[in-house]
Amino acid sequence: MNKKIEFRELGRRDYKEVWDHQQQLFQEILDQKIRNRRENTSEETKNHLLFVEHPHVYTLGKSGDIKNLLVNEDQLKEKNATFYKINRGGDITYHGPGQIVGYPILDLENFFTDIHKYLRLLEETIILTLKEYGVEAGRSEGETGVWLDVGTPFARKICAMGVRASRWVTMHGFAFNVNADLGYFDNIIPCGIEGKAVTSLNVELGVKEVPVDEVKEKIKKHFSALFEAELV
Secondary structure (H helix, E strand, O other), rough: OOEEEEEEEEEOOOHHHHHHHHHHHHHHHHHHHHHHHHHOOOOOOEEEEEEEEOOEEEEEOOOOHHHHHHOOOOHHHHHHEEEEEOOOOOEEEOHHHHHHEEEEEEEEEOOOOHHHHHHHHHHHHHHHHHHHOOOOOEEEOOOOEEEEEOOOOOOOOEEEEEEEOOOOOOEEEEEEEOOOOOOHHHOHHHHHHOEEEOOOOOHHOOOOOOOOOOOOOOOOHHHHHHHOOOOO
């Protein structure tokens, strides 16, 4: 089993460009697994973790409802935003500047074969990162992602998650609001859940901006520890 994860920082990139890159890496792992089974070989499959920041974009998962996008095409252009219907689970979400978007493209057979556990470890990565900033976060039953003040009228989401998996290979991932412009969430019903607020780390800390590189290092530390993996 290969527990090394190749890490790449992509900077700010167009959503479609990175989606295509994800698909390519995802397919390479699938192809290797198919070859291994067909030829009865055991060549190691690769694992990847991509960090990226996207320009303003809304994405709708395959189980989502287009009605949860509250603006039309012209209004999207006015807001310099784009829209894509994509092949992950979940409903609608927003990506944009001030967010850390993480795409783990892993062969889970290198780690464990449990999608539920995988999602919980992604959540735990962000929960532990927030704890380092003195922010207590948790899970909301039946709602994937990371939340604050769960079970109160003030519940708010700080990190959205949506994944796709095939033959235990994953793609898509998490979007963690660090210095996000929360006004862009007003144009959607986030994750299709009405009446729930969204927040960002800088808002919770009462500061203008949180050092993004510092947050990324904390995420990487907790991710590698939870998955018992080496980021290379």
